[in-house]
Amino acid sequence: MDCLLVKQDFFSYMDGNLDKEKEELITHHLENCYECSSEFADYIVIVNAISNSTPSIWHEKHNKFVPYTYIRRVAILLMTFSIAWGIYYFVNINRELHSKEKVEVLSLITKNLQYRNLLSESSLVITRQMEYKLAIKTGLERQIKDLHSIEILCENKEYSQAIIRQKKFLSDYPKTLLQKYVYMNLAYTLKTSKRYKDAIGYFKNILKQPIQEQERGKLLWNLSKCYLKLNLEKQYLTTVDRLGTNISYSQYYWKAIRSKADYEFQKYNFLKAEVLYSKYLENNQKIPYIAEKLSWIKYHKNENFYPLILFVQAKQKGIDAYYGLKIILSQYPDSPLALHAFKMCLSPEYLNVIGNEIPSFPIKHDTNKLISYFSDLSMIQSLCEISDYALYRKAILLEKEQKYELAYKVYIKIVSKQEDNTLGKISKKAILRLSKQRRSI
Numbered sequence: 001m002d003c004l005l006v007k008q009d010f011f012s013y014m015d016g017n018l019d020k021e022k023e024e025l026i027t028h029h030l031e032n033c034y035e036c037s038s039e040f041a042d043y044i045v046i047v048n049a050i051s052n053s054t055p056s057i058w059h060e061k062h063n064k065f066v067p068y069t070y071i072r073r074v075a076i077l078l079m080t081f082s083i084a085w086g087i088y089y090f091v092n093i094n095r096e097l098h099s100k101e102k103v104e105v106l107s108l109i110t111k112n113l114q115y116r117n118l119l120s121e122s123s124l125v126i127t128r129q130m131e132y133k134l135a136i137k138t139g140l141e142r143q144i145k146d147l148h149s150i151e152i153l154c155e156n157k158e159y160s161q162a163i164i165r166q167k168k169f170l171s172d173y174p175k176t177l178l179q180k181y182v183y184m185n186l187a188y189t190l191k192t193s194k195r196y197k198d199a200i201g202y203f204k205n206i207l208k209q210p211i212q213e214q215e216r217g218k219l220l221w222n223l224s225k226c227y228l229k230l231n232l233e234k235q236y237l238t239t240v241d242r243l244g245t246n247i248s249y250s251q252y253y254w255k256a257i258r259s260k261a262d263y264e265f266q267k268y269n270f271l272k273a274e275v276l277y278s279k280y281l282e283n284n285q286k287i288p289y290i291a292e293k294l295s296w297i298k299y300h301k302n303e304n305f306y307p308l309i310l311f312v313q314a315k316q317k318g319i320d321a322y323y324g325l326k327i328i329l330s331q332y333p334d335s336p337l338a339l340h341a342f343k344m345c346l347s348p349e350y351l352n353v354i355g356n357e358i359p360s361f362p363i364k365h366d367t368n369k370l371i372s373y374f375s376d377l378s379m380i381q382s383l384c385e386i387s388d389y390a391l392y393r394k395a396i397l398l399e400k401e402q403k404y405e406l407a408y409k410v411y412i413k414i415v416s417k418q419e420d421n422t423l424g425k426i427s428k429k430a431i432l433r434l435s436k437q438r439r440s441i
Protein backbone atom coordinates (compact mmCIF):
# COMPACT_ATOMS: atom_id res chain seq x y z
CA MET A 1 0.00 0.00 0.00
CA ASP A 2 1.23 3.49 -0.89
CA CYS A 3 2.46 5.57 2.08
CA LEU A 4 0.53 8.64 0.98
CA LEU A 5 -2.71 6.69 0.76
CA VAL A 6 -2.12 5.40 4.29
CA LYS A 7 -1.49 8.91 5.59
CA GLN A 8 -4.64 10.19 3.94
CA ASP A 9 -6.62 7.70 6.01
CA PHE A 10 -4.94 8.36 9.39
CA PHE A 11 -7.85 10.46 10.50
CA SER A 12 -10.52 7.86 9.75
CA TYR A 13 -8.28 5.04 10.97
CA MET A 14 -7.85 6.65 14.33
CA ASP A 15 -11.57 7.29 14.72
CA GLY A 16 -12.37 3.72 13.66
CA ASN A 17 -14.35 4.88 10.64
CA LEU A 18 -12.82 2.53 8.06
CA ASP A 19 -14.17 -0.75 6.75
CA LYS A 20 -12.48 -3.88 8.12
CA GLU A 21 -10.50 -4.65 4.99
CA LYS A 22 -8.97 -1.19 4.74
CA GLU A 23 -8.30 -1.06 8.46
CA GLU A 24 -6.36 -4.31 8.26
CA LEU A 25 -4.35 -3.06 5.31
CA ILE A 26 -3.35 0.04 7.24
CA THR A 27 -2.54 -1.89 10.39
CA HIS A 28 -0.35 -4.17 8.33
CA HIS A 29 1.37 -1.21 6.67
CA LEU A 30 1.99 0.54 9.99
CA GLU A 31 3.63 -2.59 11.36
CA ASN A 32 6.04 -2.67 8.46
CA CYS A 33 6.72 0.97 7.60
CA TYR A 34 8.86 2.94 10.02
CA GLU A 35 8.09 6.29 8.43
CA CYS A 36 4.32 5.93 8.57
CA SER A 37 4.25 4.41 12.02
CA SER A 38 6.37 7.17 13.52
CA GLU A 39 4.25 9.84 11.84
CA PHE A 40 1.16 8.12 13.09
CA ALA A 41 2.53 8.11 16.65
CA ASP A 42 3.11 11.86 16.47
CA TYR A 43 -0.29 12.31 15.00
CA ILE A 44 -1.96 10.53 17.89
CA VAL A 45 -0.07 12.60 20.44
CA ILE A 46 -1.02 15.87 18.80
CA VAL A 47 -4.61 15.00 18.05
CA ASN A 48 -5.14 13.73 21.60
CA ALA A 49 -3.68 16.91 22.98
CA ILE A 50 -6.00 18.93 20.80
CA SER A 51 -9.01 16.81 21.66
CA ASN A 52 -8.40 16.93 25.41
CA SER A 53 -7.91 20.63 25.63
CA THR A 54 -9.48 23.93 24.78
CA PRO A 55 -7.33 26.08 22.50
CA SER A 56 -6.40 28.56 25.22
CA ILE A 57 -4.48 25.92 27.21
CA TRP A 58 -2.62 24.35 24.24
CA HIS A 59 0.57 26.19 25.07
CA GLU A 60 0.82 24.21 28.32
CA LYS A 61 0.30 20.88 26.59
CA HIS A 62 2.75 21.69 23.86
CA ASN A 63 5.65 21.94 26.31
CA LYS A 64 5.07 18.31 27.25
CA PHE A 65 5.28 16.63 23.90
CA VAL A 66 7.04 18.89 21.47
CA PRO A 67 10.63 17.96 22.45
CA TYR A 68 9.72 14.31 21.94
CA THR A 69 8.12 14.87 18.56
CA TYR A 70 10.67 17.35 17.26
CA ILE A 71 13.10 14.62 16.39
CA ARG A 72 10.52 13.04 14.17
CA ARG A 73 10.06 13.66 10.53
CA VAL A 74 7.01 15.86 10.93
CA ALA A 75 9.17 18.64 12.33
CA ILE A 76 7.92 21.16 9.81
CA LEU A 77 4.35 20.31 10.58
CA LEU A 78 4.94 20.78 14.27
CA MET A 79 6.82 23.96 13.63
CA THR A 80 3.75 25.50 12.08
CA PHE A 81 1.70 24.38 15.03
CA SER A 82 4.15 25.47 17.68
CA ILE A 83 4.44 28.89 16.09
CA ALA A 84 0.69 29.16 16.32
CA TRP A 85 0.74 27.90 19.89
CA GLY A 86 3.19 30.63 20.69
CA ILE A 87 0.65 33.20 19.61
CA TYR A 88 -1.81 32.08 22.24
CA TYR A 89 0.20 33.72 24.97
CA PHE A 90 -0.64 37.03 23.39
CA VAL A 91 -4.24 36.44 22.50
CA ASN A 92 -6.61 38.79 24.21
CA ILE A 93 -8.21 36.86 27.08
CA ASN A 94 -11.03 39.31 27.58
CA ARG A 95 -13.03 38.10 24.58
CA GLU A 96 -15.91 35.79 25.25
CA LEU A 97 -14.80 32.17 25.13
CA HIS A 98 -16.64 31.01 22.04
CA SER A 99 -15.40 33.66 19.62
CA LYS A 100 -11.95 33.64 21.22
CA GLU A 101 -11.52 29.98 20.35
CA LYS A 102 -12.57 30.67 16.79
CA VAL A 103 -10.10 33.52 16.50
CA GLU A 104 -7.35 31.29 17.83
CA VAL A 105 -8.10 28.50 15.40
CA LEU A 106 -8.39 30.87 12.46
CA SER A 107 -5.12 32.60 13.29
CA LEU A 108 -3.43 29.23 13.59
CA ILE A 109 -4.73 28.27 10.17
CA THR A 110 -3.71 31.65 8.75
CA LYS A 111 -0.19 30.89 10.01
CA ASN A 112 -0.29 27.42 8.53
CA LEU A 113 -1.31 28.79 5.13
CA GLN A 114 2.02 30.61 4.90
CA TYR A 115 3.88 27.31 5.15
CA ARG A 116 1.83 25.34 2.66
CA ASN A 117 4.51 25.28 -0.03
CA LEU A 118 7.10 23.96 2.44
CA LEU A 119 5.04 20.89 3.25
CA SER A 120 5.37 17.56 1.53
CA GLU A 121 2.26 16.05 0.06
CA SER A 122 1.68 13.83 3.08
CA SER A 123 2.36 16.58 5.63
CA LEU A 124 -0.13 18.71 3.75
CA VAL A 125 -2.76 16.00 4.06
CA ILE A 126 -2.15 15.67 7.79
CA THR A 127 -2.08 19.42 8.36
CA ARG A 128 -5.44 19.74 6.67
CA GLN A 129 -6.84 16.89 8.76
CA MET A 130 -5.70 18.57 11.95
CA GLU A 131 -7.06 21.91 10.87
CA TYR A 132 -10.35 20.25 10.18
CA LYS A 133 -10.34 18.56 13.57
CA LEU A 134 -9.76 21.94 15.22
CA ALA A 135 -12.50 23.45 13.08
CA ILE A 136 -14.99 20.84 14.27
CA LYS A 137 -14.15 21.64 17.89
CA THR A 138 -14.89 25.31 17.35
CA GLY A 139 -17.82 25.13 14.95
CA LEU A 140 -15.81 26.29 11.96
CA GLU A 141 -16.00 23.06 9.99
CA ARG A 142 -17.99 24.48 7.05
CA GLN A 143 -15.61 27.38 6.56
CA ILE A 144 -12.48 25.26 6.80
CA LYS A 145 -13.93 22.59 4.55
CA ASP A 146 -14.65 25.31 1.96
CA LEU A 147 -11.13 26.68 2.32
CA HIS A 148 -9.58 23.24 1.81
CA SER A 149 -11.68 22.43 -1.21
CA ILE A 150 -10.64 25.73 -2.82
CA GLU A 151 -7.00 24.86 -2.17
CA ILE A 152 -7.45 21.43 -3.71
CA LEU A 153 -9.17 22.89 -6.79
CA CYS A 154 -6.16 25.18 -7.29
CA GLU A 155 -3.73 22.30 -6.78
CA ASN A 156 -5.61 20.35 -9.47
CA LYS A 157 -5.49 23.39 -11.76
CA GLU A 158 -9.29 23.63 -11.90
CA TYR A 159 -9.07 27.39 -11.88
CA SER A 160 -12.49 28.39 -13.18
CA GLN A 161 -14.16 26.31 -10.47
CA ALA A 162 -11.72 27.67 -7.90
CA ILE A 163 -12.57 31.26 -8.84
CA ILE A 164 -16.29 30.66 -8.37
CA ARG A 165 -15.67 29.05 -4.97
CA GLN A 166 -13.25 31.78 -3.87
CA LYS A 167 -15.82 34.47 -4.66
CA LYS A 168 -18.49 32.51 -2.82
CA PHE A 169 -16.19 32.10 0.18
CA LEU A 170 -15.64 35.84 0.35
CA SER A 171 -19.37 36.55 0.36
CA ASP A 172 -20.23 33.66 2.70
CA TYR A 173 -17.70 34.63 5.37
CA PRO A 174 -17.31 38.40 5.11
CA LYS A 175 -15.75 38.85 8.56
CA THR A 176 -13.39 35.87 8.80
CA LEU A 177 -9.67 36.27 9.41
CA LEU A 178 -9.14 34.26 6.22
CA GLN A 179 -10.64 36.99 4.00
CA LYS A 180 -7.31 38.56 3.10
CA TYR A 181 -5.73 35.21 2.23
CA VAL A 182 -8.62 34.07 0.03
CA TYR A 183 -8.91 37.50 -1.60
CA MET A 184 -5.21 37.44 -2.45
CA ASN A 185 -5.43 33.93 -3.81
CA LEU A 186 -8.40 34.91 -5.92
CA ALA A 187 -6.22 37.59 -7.54
CA TYR A 188 -3.46 35.06 -8.25
CA THR A 189 -5.94 32.49 -9.60
CA LEU A 190 -7.44 35.09 -11.94
CA LYS A 191 -3.97 35.92 -13.22
CA THR A 192 -3.09 32.24 -13.69
CA SER A 193 -6.26 31.72 -15.72
CA LYS A 194 -5.29 34.71 -17.90
CA ARG A 195 -8.14 36.94 -16.68
CA TYR A 196 -5.70 39.83 -16.37
CA LYS A 197 -8.23 42.67 -16.27
CA ASP A 198 -10.09 41.14 -13.33
CA ALA A 199 -6.84 40.24 -11.58
CA ILE A 200 -5.62 43.85 -11.81
CA GLY A 201 -8.68 45.07 -9.92
CA TYR A 202 -8.07 42.63 -7.09
CA PHE A 203 -4.32 43.28 -6.91
CA LYS A 204 -4.90 47.03 -6.69
CA ASN A 205 -7.39 46.59 -3.87
CA ILE A 206 -5.07 44.43 -1.78
CA LEU A 207 -2.20 46.84 -2.30
CA LYS A 208 -4.25 49.56 -0.61
CA GLN A 209 -4.31 47.50 2.59
CA PRO A 210 -1.51 47.13 5.14
CA ILE A 211 0.66 44.16 4.14
CA GLN A 212 4.25 43.17 4.75
CA GLU A 213 6.93 44.31 2.32
CA GLN A 214 7.79 40.91 0.86
CA GLU A 215 4.11 40.26 0.13
CA ARG A 216 3.74 43.73 -1.39
CA GLY A 217 6.69 42.98 -3.67
CA LYS A 218 5.08 39.78 -4.88
CA LEU A 219 1.75 41.53 -5.50
CA LEU A 220 3.37 44.41 -7.40
CA TRP A 221 5.35 41.94 -9.49
CA ASN A 222 2.23 40.01 -10.47
CA LEU A 223 0.36 43.24 -11.15
CA SER A 224 3.13 44.40 -13.50
CA LYS A 225 2.92 41.08 -15.38
CA CYS A 226 -0.83 41.60 -15.90
CA TYR A 227 -0.23 45.08 -17.32
CA LEU A 228 2.42 43.71 -19.64
CA LYS A 229 0.07 40.99 -20.91
CA LEU A 230 -2.54 43.63 -21.72
CA ASN A 231 0.05 45.91 -23.37
CA LEU A 232 -0.65 48.66 -20.85
CA GLU A 233 2.89 49.98 -21.08
CA LYS A 234 2.51 53.10 -18.98
CA GLN A 235 0.99 51.20 -16.06
CA TYR A 236 3.55 48.42 -16.46
CA LEU A 237 6.43 50.88 -16.25
CA THR A 238 5.00 52.69 -13.23
CA THR A 239 4.58 49.40 -11.37
CA VAL A 240 7.95 47.98 -12.28
CA ASP A 241 9.64 51.27 -11.36
CA ARG A 242 7.93 51.15 -8.00
CA LEU A 243 9.46 47.70 -7.46
CA GLY A 244 12.82 48.66 -8.90
CA THR A 245 13.38 51.54 -6.48
CA ASN A 246 12.89 49.56 -3.29
CA ILE A 247 15.57 46.98 -2.55
CA SER A 248 13.58 45.64 0.43
CA TYR A 249 11.38 43.83 -2.09
CA SER A 250 14.52 41.67 -2.52
CA GLN A 251 13.85 38.98 -5.14
CA TYR A 252 11.01 41.01 -6.66
CA TYR A 253 13.27 44.02 -6.86
CA TRP A 254 15.70 42.01 -9.01
CA LYS A 255 12.92 40.49 -11.05
CA ALA A 256 11.72 44.01 -11.80
CA ILE A 257 15.20 45.11 -12.87
CA ARG A 258 15.39 42.16 -15.26
CA SER A 259 11.92 42.67 -16.59
CA LYS A 260 12.61 46.37 -17.22
CA ALA A 261 15.86 45.45 -18.99
CA ASP A 262 14.00 43.00 -21.27
CA TYR A 263 11.45 45.71 -21.96
CA GLU A 264 14.10 48.27 -22.94
CA PHE A 265 15.79 45.65 -25.10
CA GLN A 266 12.53 45.00 -26.97
CA LYS A 267 12.14 48.76 -27.49
CA TYR A 268 15.66 49.01 -29.03
CA ASN A 269 16.86 51.05 -26.02
CA PHE A 270 19.96 48.90 -25.87
CA LEU A 271 22.07 51.28 -23.81
CA LYS A 272 19.43 51.43 -21.08
CA ALA A 273 19.09 47.65 -21.23
CA GLU A 274 22.86 47.32 -20.91
CA VAL A 275 22.94 49.33 -17.67
CA LEU A 276 20.12 47.26 -16.15
CA TYR A 277 21.47 43.89 -17.27
CA SER A 278 24.94 44.75 -15.93
CA LYS A 279 23.47 45.81 -12.61
CA TYR A 280 21.57 42.53 -12.47
CA LEU A 281 24.59 40.40 -13.28
CA GLU A 282 26.78 42.16 -10.72
CA ASN A 283 24.37 41.28 -7.94
CA ASN A 284 22.92 37.93 -8.91
CA GLN A 285 23.80 34.47 -10.07
CA LYS A 286 25.05 34.40 -13.62
CA ILE A 287 22.28 33.79 -16.12
CA PRO A 288 23.62 32.77 -19.55
CA TYR A 289 20.96 34.50 -21.61
CA ILE A 290 21.65 37.83 -19.91
CA ALA A 291 25.40 37.55 -20.37
CA GLU A 292 24.70 36.74 -24.01
CA LYS A 293 22.45 39.74 -24.57
CA LEU A 294 25.11 41.95 -22.99
CA SER A 295 27.70 40.58 -25.41
CA TRP A 296 25.42 41.37 -28.37
CA ILE A 297 24.95 44.94 -27.15
CA LYS A 298 28.70 45.46 -26.69
CA TYR A 299 29.52 43.90 -30.06
CA HIS A 300 27.11 46.06 -32.05
CA LYS A 301 27.61 49.43 -30.39
CA ASN A 302 29.65 50.64 -33.36
CA GLU A 303 26.95 49.93 -35.91
CA ASN A 304 24.36 51.87 -33.91
CA PHE A 305 22.87 48.48 -33.09
CA TYR A 306 21.57 48.03 -36.64
CA PRO A 307 21.95 44.18 -36.70
CA LEU A 308 20.47 43.94 -33.21
CA ILE A 309 17.42 45.92 -34.32
CA LEU A 310 16.97 43.55 -37.27
CA PHE A 311 17.20 40.64 -34.89
CA VAL A 312 14.67 41.99 -32.38
CA GLN A 313 12.35 42.84 -35.27
CA ALA A 314 12.56 39.29 -36.52
CA LYS A 315 11.63 38.02 -33.06
CA GLN A 316 8.67 40.38 -32.91
CA LYS A 317 7.35 40.38 -36.43
CA GLY A 318 8.05 36.86 -37.55
CA ILE A 319 8.16 36.09 -41.25
CA ASP A 320 8.11 39.71 -42.43
CA ALA A 321 11.53 40.20 -40.90
CA TYR A 322 13.09 37.15 -42.54
CA TYR A 323 15.23 39.32 -44.81
CA GLY A 324 16.64 41.09 -41.79
CA LEU A 325 17.99 37.79 -40.56
CA LYS A 326 19.60 37.14 -43.94
CA ILE A 327 21.32 40.52 -43.73
CA ILE A 328 22.77 39.56 -40.35
CA LEU A 329 24.08 36.30 -41.81
CA SER A 330 25.68 37.82 -44.88
CA GLN A 331 26.90 41.15 -43.43
CA TYR A 332 27.76 40.23 -39.85
CA PRO A 333 28.68 36.54 -39.96
CA ASP A 334 31.14 36.90 -37.07
CA SER A 335 28.64 38.54 -34.76
CA PRO A 336 27.63 36.50 -31.70
CA LEU A 337 24.10 37.11 -32.98
CA ALA A 338 24.66 35.28 -36.25
CA LEU A 339 24.27 31.74 -34.99
CA HIS A 340 20.98 32.68 -33.31
CA ALA A 341 19.76 34.35 -36.48
CA PHE A 342 20.75 31.22 -38.38
CA LYS A 343 18.80 28.98 -36.03
CA MET A 344 15.81 31.24 -36.42
CA CYS A 345 16.03 30.96 -40.20
CA LEU A 346 15.88 27.21 -39.81
CA SER A 347 12.76 27.29 -37.65
CA PRO A 348 9.61 25.89 -39.29
CA GLU A 349 8.08 29.36 -39.44
CA TYR A 350 10.84 30.69 -41.69
CA LEU A 351 11.34 27.52 -43.64
CA ASN A 352 7.77 27.89 -44.90
CA VAL A 353 9.04 30.87 -46.88
CA ILE A 354 11.57 28.77 -48.74
CA GLY A 355 9.80 25.47 -48.34
CA ASN A 356 12.36 23.04 -47.02
CA GLU A 357 12.66 20.24 -44.56
CA ILE A 358 15.85 20.68 -42.62
CA PRO A 359 17.45 18.40 -40.06
CA SER A 360 17.25 20.03 -36.63
CA PHE A 361 20.29 21.53 -34.97
CA PRO A 362 22.47 18.89 -33.24
CA ILE A 363 21.66 18.87 -29.55
CA LYS A 364 25.15 17.87 -28.51
CA HIS A 365 27.55 20.52 -29.76
CA ASP A 366 30.35 18.20 -30.66
CA THR A 367 32.57 19.86 -33.28
CA ASN A 368 32.62 17.01 -35.78
CA LYS A 369 28.85 16.68 -35.63
CA LEU A 370 28.51 20.41 -36.23
CA ILE A 371 30.92 20.31 -39.18
CA SER A 372 28.92 17.64 -40.94
CA TYR A 373 25.67 19.41 -40.06
CA PHE A 374 26.83 22.68 -41.65
CA SER A 375 28.21 20.71 -44.53
CA ASP A 376 24.79 19.16 -45.21
CA LEU A 377 23.03 22.49 -45.04
CA SER A 378 25.49 24.22 -47.35
CA MET A 379 24.55 21.70 -50.02
CA ILE A 380 20.86 22.64 -50.03
CA GLN A 381 20.57 25.06 -52.95
CA SER A 382 17.25 26.61 -52.01
CA LEU A 383 18.64 27.91 -48.73
CA CYS A 384 20.64 30.50 -50.77
CA GLU A 385 22.40 33.02 -48.50
CA ILE A 386 21.79 30.87 -45.47
CA SER A 387 23.65 27.99 -47.04
CA ASP A 388 26.65 30.29 -47.64
CA TYR A 389 26.67 31.15 -43.97
CA ALA A 390 26.61 27.41 -43.18
CA LEU A 391 29.64 27.01 -45.42
CA TYR A 392 31.43 29.83 -43.57
CA ARG A 393 30.58 28.26 -40.23
CA LYS A 394 31.99 24.95 -41.46
CA ALA A 395 35.24 26.64 -42.51
CA ILE A 396 35.68 28.29 -39.10
CA LEU A 397 35.14 25.00 -37.29
CA LEU A 398 37.61 23.20 -39.56
CA GLU A 399 40.19 25.89 -38.86
CA LYS A 400 39.54 25.56 -35.13
CA GLU A 401 40.15 21.82 -35.46
CA GLN A 402 43.45 22.66 -37.20
CA LYS A 403 42.30 20.98 -40.41
CA TYR A 404 43.84 23.85 -42.36
CA GLU A 405 43.88 22.21 -45.80
CA LEU A 406 40.17 21.46 -45.65
CA ALA A 407 39.32 24.89 -44.24
CA TYR A 408 41.34 26.53 -47.04
CA LYS A 409 39.28 24.74 -49.69
CA VAL A 410 36.00 25.78 -48.11
CA TYR A 411 37.08 29.43 -47.95
CA ILE A 412 38.02 29.26 -51.66
CA LYS A 413 34.57 27.92 -52.41
CA ILE A 414 32.91 30.80 -50.52
CA VAL A 415 34.97 33.39 -52.40
CA SER A 416 34.09 31.84 -55.75
CA LYS A 417 30.41 32.22 -54.90
CA GLN A 418 30.35 35.47 -52.94
CA GLU A 419 33.28 37.57 -53.99
CA ASP A 420 31.86 40.98 -53.16
CA ASN A 421 29.91 40.68 -49.97
CA THR A 422 31.15 40.49 -46.41
CA LEU A 423 31.28 36.71 -46.36
CA GLY A 424 33.51 36.74 -49.45
CA LYS A 425 35.73 39.47 -48.07
CA ILE A 426 36.38 37.84 -44.71
CA SER A 427 36.94 34.52 -46.44
CA LYS A 428 39.62 36.18 -48.59
CA LYS A 429 41.33 37.36 -45.40
CA ALA A 430 41.14 33.85 -44.03
CA ILE A 431 42.73 32.50 -47.22
CA LEU A 432 45.63 34.95 -46.83
CA ARG A 433 46.01 33.95 -43.21
CA LEU A 434 46.08 30.26 -44.07
CA SER A 435 48.51 30.76 -46.98
CA LYS A 436 51.01 32.44 -44.68
CA GLN A 437 50.70 29.55 -42.30
CA ARG A 438 51.24 27.09 -45.15
CA ARG A 439 54.44 28.85 -46.23
CA SER A 440 55.82 28.91 -42.69
CA ILE A 441 55.42 25.16 -42.34
Ligand SMILES: [Zn+2]
Binds near residue numbers: 034036037
Ligand atom coordinates in the same frame (compact mmCIF):
# COMPACT_ATOMS: atom_id res chain seq x y z
ZN1 LIG B 1 4.49 3.93 4.80
